[in-house]
Amino acid sequence: GQSLEQPSEVTAVEGAIVQINCTYQTSGFYGLSWYQQHDGGAPTFLSYNALDGLEETGRFSSFLSRSDSYGYLLLQELQMKDSASYFCAVADNQGGKLIFGQGTELSVKP
C-alpha cells in the first residue's frame, strides 16, 4: 500500500518563504507530484519530480529525495493568493494513478 504524511497547517507572512514537507511510503514509486486547491475548488497541478533534485517553476520549487522517501514544495515571495491547500501525491508504477496526502492548508498573513 501507500501512505503520505504532510503537515495539516502552515502559516507564513506575505513575502516570506515557506516549505511544505511530504514523506511517503509506497510499494512502488514512479514520482511525486504537488497540487494546489483554493477553497474546495478543482485541484490544479503544480509540479512533478521523478528524479532526485530540485525542479523550479517560477516562485514554486519542488524537491525529491528518493533514498529518503521525502520531498518538499518551496514557495517563495509569498502572496496572499497563495493561501490554499497543497497536496503531495505519489504515482505507483502501475497505470500511473495518484494517491494523495491529506493536504496542508497554507495561510498567508499580511
Add this chain to the structure above:
Amino acid sequence: DAGITQSPRHKVTETGTPVTLRCHQTENHRYMYWYRQDPGHGLRLIHYSYGVKDTDKGEVSDGYSVSRSKTEDFLLTLESATSSQTSVYFCAISEDSVNYGYTFGSGTRLTVV
C-alpha cells in the same frame, strides 16, 4: 471551453436511492479518475479508467461502480446511496503519464439525507 466538466454540480438524494455522476472530457485523454474529498482525508481514489471499457478499483471502491463506454464519458454510480457517501466528488483526466499532471473537474457536491 473547459476540457472537463462534471454534472450535476450539486445533488441532494435520499438514502437507498441510486445516483449517477457524469464526467465528460473533450481532450481525448486516455486516463480518467474518480476521487472523493472529505475533511481530514484529502483526495481518495474510487475508481479509474485506462481506456474504453477498461476500469479498475481504487482505495475506496465499495458501494461504487463505474462505466466508460466512450472515451469522453466516465460515469460513477452509487448503487444505493448512504450517508457516508456524502462528499465532494472530483473527476480527473490525464494523458499517458503522470508527469503531465492531472486536470480536475470542478467537482460534484453530493448530500445523502
